[in-house]
Amino acid sequence: MSDALAHVKDLGEYVAASPSSFHAARTAADRLQAAGFIELHEDANWPETAGKYVVVRDGAFIAWIIPEGAAAGTGFNIFGTHTDSPTFKLKPSPTTGKFGWLQAGVEVYGGPLLNSWLDRELQLAGRLVTLDGAEHLVATGPLLRFPQLAIHLDRAVNEGLKLDKQQHMNPVWGLGDPSAADLLGQLAARAGVDREEIGGYDVVAADTQPAQVFGANAEFFASGRLDNLSSVHAGLCALESAAESKSGGSIAVLAAFDHEEVGSGSRSGAAGPFLEDVLARIGAGMGAGTADSQRALAASFCISADAGHAVHPNYAERHDPANRPVLGGGPLLKINANQRYTTDAPGAAYWAALCREAEVPYQEFVSNNSIPCGSTIGPLTATRLGIRTIDVGIPLLSMHSAREMSGVSDPFQLSRAAAAFFTR
Template sequence: MSPAPAHISDLGAYVSASPSSFHAVAEAGRRLAAAGFRRLEEQDAWEGGAGSYFVLRDGALIAWTVPTTAGPTTGFHILGAHTDSPSFKLKPKPTTGKYGWLQAGVEVYGGPLLNSWLDRELALAGRLTLHDGTEHLVATGPLLRFPQLAIHLDRAVNDGLALDKQRHMNPVWGLGDPADADLLGLLAARAEVDPRDVGGFDVVVADTQEPRVFGAGDEFFASGRLDNLSSVHAGLTAIIEAAGRPLADGPIAVLAAFDHEEVGSGSRSGASGPFLEDMLLRISLGLGAGAEERLRALASSFCVSADAGHAVHPNYAERHDPANLPVLNGGPLLKINANQRYTTDAPGAAFWAALCRDSGVPYQEFVSNNVMPCGSTIGPLTATRLGIRTVDVGTPLLSMHSARELCGVADPGHLATATTAFFRGGR
C-alpha cells in the first residue's frame, strides 16, 4: 500500500474513534502510550529531561519529545491544531419533545452548516462527570436525527432553505412522553454509571457515517471532523515517527492539540489559555532553564499552525481569489492574510517553502477573495501569546463546517510528511 492510502485509512480510523474532542485526545493518548510516550499529570512533580511525554487537559492534548542533548536553550518545533468541530451541544435539560416525539435540547456549537446535519443518523458523544469528580467517556452510536420538512409542506424549499436554530434544530431520538423519558439517563446507562451520580456533562452531536474513499480514481476522502482532526492526526503520526527516529541534536518536538477553536479559543484548554505556555515553561525548567534561557529557547522556536483551508469550489469559483485557486491533492495550503487573520509572514513563508522542498511535499498558497471575510486559526493567538514565529498551513477542503467534509486522499499524508521533517529539525 502506498503512503497516501495507508495514511487516509488510519485517518479514517482516528476520526471514527474521535466523535468528540474528549474522545480525540483519549485516542491520541492511547496511541502515544502504545508508542512509548509517558503520560504526565499536571498536579505531579516532573523530573524532566530526555524522553517522550504527553499531558491531557479536558479536550486538549500536548505531547513532546526531548532529544538526549537538549539543554536550557534548546528551541521548540510546535505543531498547533484543534480537536473540536462545529456541531450541537446538549443543553442542561436535554430531554424535550411534543406531539408524541422525544427530542433533544441542543445548543449550536460554533458555525456548522445547519442543512448538512439534516436527515442523518447521529450520535451523542462526550464526557460525563460524576459527583466524585471522575470522568467517563460516552458515545451512543446512531440515536438522533434532524428530520427535514417534506417538500409537499414547503413547496418553496428549493428556492431558499431557512432554518431557525431554536425552532428547527431539535433532533428526535424516540417516541413517547418527555415526562416519562430521560436522555441523560440513557447516556449514563451507555457509560455504565448511575444517572444519580452524574453532576455535569459535555456532550455533542456527531455524525455516524463512516469515512469513505471515493471518486473515479479513488482520489477523494469524505469524513466528518476533517476540520481539524486531519491536522491533529498528521501531528500525531509525525511526532510518533519523530520520537521513534530521534535526532540527538534536534529541537524539542511538540504537538499542541487545543479545544474550543471553533468558539474563539477562550478557555483553559483553548489556544488563548495558558496550556501551551505552561507546558513549555515546565519543559524548560526540567532542562535547568532560568528566565533568560527560557526566552532564548522561545526565540529559537517555531510554530506551524495547522488548520483546514478552502480548496476552489468548481460551482462557486467567483468566491475565491482569481489568482490563487488551490485544488485537492495539490498539497497542503500556505495560508496568507494581510490583516493577520493568518499569521504567515515572509520568513514563515520561506521556512515552509524550504521545509516542503526538502521533504518532497508540494504546497499551495491560499488567500481570500477581498470581499469574502477571512476566518482565523490558533496561529495568531499562539504568536501573540508566546512571541514565537508562526506560519499558518492546512489541508484543503470542500464543504468545510459540514457534517461531512471532503479532502483529497494525498493531502493529509503530505501534511504529515512535512510535519515529520519539521519535528526532526528540518526547514
C-alpha cells in the same frame, strides 16, 4: 498513492474513535503511550530527563519529545492544531419533545452548515462528570436525527431553505412522553454510571457515517470532522515517526487545543495558558532561567495547522482569482494581510524550505477581498508567546459541513511535512 490511502484509512479510524474533543485527546494519548510516550499529569512532578511525554487537559493534549543533548535554551518546534469541530452541544434539561416525539435540547456550537446535519444518523458523545469528580467518556452510536420537512409541505424549499436554530434544530431520538423519558439516563447507562451521580456533562452530536474514499481514481476522501482532526492526525503520525528517529535538534511538540471553533477562550484553548504552562515546565526541568526561556522561545517555530478552502468549481467567484488551490495539490500555506493568519515572509521561506526537504508540494491560499477569512490558533500562539508562526492546512470542500471532503493525498503530504519539521 498506497501510502496516502493507508494514511486516510488510519485518519478515518481516528475520526471514528473521536466523536468529541475529549475522545480525540484520549485516543491520541493512548496511541502515543502505545508508541512509548509517558503520560504525565499536571498535578504531579514531571521527569527532568530526555524522553517522550504527553499530557491531557480536558479536550486538549500536548505531546513532546526531548532529545538527548537538549538543554536550557533549546528551541521548540511546535505543530499546533485543534480537536473540536462545529456541532451541537447538549443543553441543560436536555429531554424535550411533543406530539409523541422524544427530542433533545441542543445548542449550536461554532458555525456548522445547518442543512448538512439534516437526515443523518447522529450520536451523542463527550464526557459525564460524576459527583466524585471522575470523568467518564461516552459515545452512544446512532441515536438522533434532524428530520427534514417533506417537499410536499414546503413546495418552495428548493428556492431557499431557511433553518431557525431554535425552532428547527431539535433532533428526535425516540417516541413517547417526554415527562417519562430521560436522555441523560440513556447516556448514563451507556457509560456504566449511576444516573443520579451525574453532576455535569459536556456532550455533543457527531455524524456516525464512516469515512469513505471515492472518485474516478480514488482521489477523494469524505469524512466528518476533517476540520480539524485531519491536522491532529497528521501531527500525531508525524510525532510517532519522529519518536523512532529523532536524536537531536529542537524539542518536538504537538499541541492540540480545544474550543478553536468558538474563539479558543478557555483553559484548554489556544488563548489559554496550556501551551505556555507546558513549555515552562519543560524548560524548568532542564534548569532554564528567565533568559534561557526567552532564548528558547526566540529559537522556536510554530506551524499552526488548520484546514483551508479549495476552489469550488460551482462558486469560483467566491475565491481569489489568482490563487485557487485544488484537492490533491498539496497542503496550503495560508496568508492574510490582516493577520487572521500569521504567515510572514520569513515563515513562508521556512515552509518552502521544509516542503522541499520533505519532497511535499504545497499551494498558497489567500481570500477574496470581498469575503473575509476566518482565523486559527496561529495568531493567538504568536501573540501569547512571541514565537514565529505560520498557518497551513489541507484544502477542503464543504468546510463546516457534517461531512467534509478532501483529496486523498493531501493529509499524507501534510503529515510528511510535519515529520520533517519534528526531526529538525
